[in-house]
Amino acid sequence: xxxxxxxxxxxxxxxxxxxxxxxxxxxxxxxxxxxxxxxxxxxxxxxxxxxxxxxxxxxxxxxxxxxxxxxxxxxxxxxxxxxxxxxxxxxxxxxxxxxxxxxxxxxxxxxxxxxxxxxxxxxxxxxxxxxxxxxxxxxxxxxxxxxxxxxxxxxxxxxxxxxxxxxxxxxxxxxxxxxxxxxxxxxxxxxxxxxxxxxxxxxxxxxxxxxxxxxxxxxxxxxxxxxxxxxxxxxxxxxxxxxxxxxxxxxxxxxxxxxxxxxxxxxxxxxxxxxxxxxxxxxxxxxxxxxxxxxxxxxxxxxxxxxxxxxxxxxxxxxxxxxxxxxxxxxxxxxxxxxxxxxxxxxxxxxxxxxxxxxxxxxxxxxxxxxxxxxxxxxxxxxxxxxxxxxxxxxxxxxxxxxxxxxxxxxxxxxxxxxxxxxxxxxxxxxxxxxxxxxx
Amino acid sequence: xxxxxxxxxxxxxxxxxxxxxxxxxxxxxxxxxxxxxxxxxxxxxxxxxxxxxxxxxxxxxxxxxxxxxxxxxxxxxxxxxxxxxxxxxxxxxxxxxxxxxxxxxxxxxxxxxxxxxxxxxxxxxxxxxxxxxxxxxxxxxxxxxxxxxxxxxxxxxxxxxxxxxxxxxxxxxxxxxxxxxxxxxxxxxxxxxxxxxxxxxxxxxxxxxxxxxxxxxxxxxxxxxxxxxxxxxxxxxxxx
Numbered sequence: 001x002x003x004x005x006x007x008x009x010x011x012x013x014x015x016x017x018x019x020x021x022x023x024x025x026x027x028x029x030x031x032x033x034x035x036x037x038x039x040x041x042x043x044x045x046x047x048x049x050x051x052x053x054x055x056x057x058x059x060x061x062x063x064x065x066x067x068x069x070x071x072x073x074x075x076x077x078x079x080x081x082x083x084x085x086x087x088x089x090x091x092x093x094x095x096x097x098x099x100x101x102x103x104x105x106x107x108x109x110x111x112x113x114x115x116x117x118x119x120x121x122x123x124x125x126x127x128x129x130x131x132x133x134x135x136x137x138x139x140x141x142x143x144x145x146x147x148x149x150x151x152x153x154x155x156x157x158x159x160x161x162x163x164x165x166x167x168x169x170x171x172x173x174x175x176x177x178x179x180x181x182x183x184x185x186x187x188x189x190x191x192x193x194x195x196x197x198x199x200x201x202x203x204x205x206x207x208x209x210x211x212x213x214x215x216x217x218x219x220x221x222x223x224x225x226x227x228x229x230x231x232x233x234x235x236x237x238x239x240x241x242x243x244x245x246x247x248x249x250x251x252x253x254x255x256x257x258x259x260x261x262x263x264x265x266x267x268x269x270x271x272x273x274x275x276x277x278x279x280x281x282x283x284x285x286x287x288x289x290x291x292x293x294x295x296x297x298x299x300x301x302x303x304x305x306x307x308x309x310x311x312x313x314x315x316x317x318x319x320x321x322x323x324x325x326x327x328x329x330x331x332x333x334x335x336x337x338x339x340x341x342x343x344x345x346x347x348x349x350x351x352x353x354x355x356x357x358x359x360x361x362x363x364x365x366x367x368x369x370x371x372x373x374x375x376x377x378x379x380x381x382x383x384x385x386x387x388x389x390x391x392x393x394x395x396x397x398x399x400x401x402x403x404x405x406x407x408x409x410x411x412x413x414x415x416x417x418x419x420x421x422x423x424x425x426x427x428x429x430x431x432x433x434x435x436x437x438x439x440x
Numbered sequence: 441x442x443x444x445x446x447x448x449x450x451x452x453x454x455x456x457x458x459x460x461x462x463x464x465x466x467x468x469x470x471x472x473x474x475x476x477x478x479x480x481x482x483x484x485x486x487x488x489x490x491x492x493x494x495x496x497x498x499x500x501x502x503x504x505x506x507x508x509x510x511x512x513x514x515x516x517x518x519x520x521x522x523x524x525x526x527x528x529x530x531x532x533x534x535x536x537x538x539x540x541x542x543x544x545x546x547x548x549x550x551x552x553x554x555x556x557x558x559x560x561x562x563x564x565x566x567x568x569x570x571x572x573x574x575x576x577x578x579x580x581x582x583x584x585x586x587x588x589x590x591x592x593x594x595x596x597x598x599x600x601x602x603x604x605x606x607x608x609x610x611x612x613x614x615x616x617x618x619x620x621x622x623x624x625x626x627x628x629x630x631x632x633x634x635x636x637x638x639x640x641x642x643x644x645x646x647x648x649x650x651x652x653x654x655x656x657x658x659x660x661x662x663x664x665x666x667x668x669x670x671x672x673x674x675x676x677x678x679x680x
Binding site for chain 1: 465466468490491492493532533534535537561562563564565567568569570582584586588591593595614615616617618619620623627640641642643644651652658673674676678679
């Protein structure tokens with residue numbers, strides 16, 4: 001490894017070591033040789049272009065990044081540990097906060113896992129499944145819009161940012177209409193959904209699809225053919241298929257390397273096999289390809305949303321098994337969505353059994369047979385996998401989320417090293433990491 | 441003797457094989473989480489063992505047999521007795537799990553990745569599970585491998601005792617496991633031998649203890665709500 005600094009020499013009185021000046025000579029030599037421009041820079045964790053509290057440690061030689069490392073953990077909230085101290089239904093309120101741009105995917109993946117452990121996948125009402133797909137696809141649009149908007153802003157293209165957040169607001173309005181909240185919905189529950197669609201939602205959804213069809217081409221006009229935009233994006237953040245597979249990158253990063261891998265097609269869940277949509281790919285392996293893939297995915301999501309609206313048939317949105325279905329009924333009051341007074345009147349005034357049942361389910365929850373399962377959904381960022389372990393109790397024994405942002409962020413070094421400092425920002429933006437999901 | 445014959449007959453008829461080698465991970469007592477004599481309902485005397493799904497015998501059904509055959513064949517070609525590497529095979533809820541002896545994990549993973557008939561190219565990381573009741577095998581590392589070529593998903597599980605939490609690292613086979621193994625080390629204290637830089641990833645570098653082990657408390661403080669004291673989550677009543 002290094003040269004010995006105490007060279008041994010055999011003498012008649014045994015081995016004698018001559019101690020020299022350590023590695024000081026080498027240190028001096030390398031300091032003379034080294035370039036003065038070589039510095040190590042901390043980018044973040046409070047840097048606006050690192051998407052939250054991501055810390056990048058860059059070794060820079062002039063304008064070239066020679067080494068790049070990520071420091072993460074600044075947003076670690078112990079969600080996985082906390083889940084072990086709440087009942088199964090309460091889990092959704094935690095997981096929805098992980099990757100806060102894709103709450104419905106977190107909830108859906110978790111609930112699909114719990115339902116698989118319970119063995120009730122076949123009993124989930126169709127309407128609930130269709131609504132889950134509908135919400136997930138709307139969520140995919142809003143997540144991609146944030147990615148494109150913030151990515152554009154970091155390039156200085158503030159118009160894209162304004163457009164992106166304008167359209168995302170339309171999606172959030174729908175979320176607010178349907179779930180009562182703009183984020184952290186906890187709307188998808190084990191067994192179904194918390195609530196059915198409110199009156200007028202279908203009309204608003206149709207209106208939204210129409211508006212988005214009009215708005216999406218604006219991104220093409222603004223960015224897709226824009227020579228400045230292309231100059232900043234093309235051949236930046238390069239990661240080919242081999243790199244993607246080795247580093248476990250999924251989602252738009254993998255599809256920008258040309259592999260049409262999408263869990264909605266290869267391992268369908270929630271009845272995705274019955275929807276018509278395409279999996280867009282690019283063959284450029286760069287940030288520009290990822291931008292194109294995301295843009296096209298939003299169009300495909302609109303197609304799925306339309307099919308969902310057409311497919312919605314009246315029916316229940318919660319599993320019929322009253323031992324699993326969350327007993328509370330919600331209603332819209334003067335101060336917003338809250339407990340249904342009619343339901344409270346019924347259980348408090350007329351049915352003692354209903355009250356006991358309600359109390360037991362809310363305080364204690366239901367038991368899930370012992371075992372483990374892995375369910376994965378295609379989140380906007382890639383494969384969002386959930387490893388759920390039950391010991392047969394009323395609380396999860398262990399829940400682990402394989403968040404795509406966490407895995408994809410590992411590719412940062414491969415994308416950035418050898419490139420320019422300014423391109424680091426583009427590369428990281430094209431990964432679309434959300435630290436809430438990375439750190440959990 | 442007659443029992444084993446009937447097993448064989450059942451297997452040949454394609455009837456799901458009975459489970460043996462039940463994985464007992466704990467014993468549950470009582471029902472309402474009250475162990476101080478306040479429970480007069482009689483449910484306090486309940487005692488139940490907690491059992492994980494045990495070993496499954498062939499046929500596993502579907503493509504599971506194909507994967508198991510290919511894996512066993514490929515291991516035999518490498519002069520490794522499959523029985524030594526695969527401790528137990530579990531089929532539960534439509535998912536296939538191979539329990540792998542830790543000393544053979546890297547070889548098994550490499551075989552699963554490289555054999556054309558297996559081709560599990562994508563590892564979705566490692567998830568730690570801490571079974572305090574699984575004496576001598578408290579720490580489990582669970583890997584999920586996905587084959588894009590064949591559209592399959594399998595699970596590898598390696599279990600080691602608390603006293604010797606060493607597992608060979610899979611980073612050389614699946615580089616994506618770099619951060620995942622650091623995460624499992626950070627939270628469970630699983631030491632992945634051969635990992636290029638096994639350091640904490642989420643917790644501060646000088647953190648003491650491994651937070652997601654079951655004997656590590658959640659912590660928290662009591663909160664006053666509308667005049668009542670609500671205890672910290674890990675101090676609240678739990679229903680067993």
